[in-house]
Amino acid sequence: MPKLTETPAGAPSPFRSNEEAARYLRLSPRTLEKYRVSGEGPRFRKLGRRVVYSVVDLESWAAARACSSTATPAD
Secondary structure, X not given: OOOOOEOOOOOEOOXXXXXXXXXXXXXXXXXXXXXXXXXXXXXXXXXOOEEEEEHHHHHHHHHOOOOOOOOOOOO
């Protein structure tokens, strides 16, 4: 597993790349890209040309999809 990007102070970054975020959510990177285009995915940030995801946003997005039945849509 690649080492997470560290901040200058040596603390782990609160942001994840598309690949890291996909691995965190157990999705394919391509699925996360499609969700980003359709607006279905977690909030993201554009830092220059880079797309990054906050761990807090990833957790919030996943929590919002909690279901108690397969008959109930997540939205």
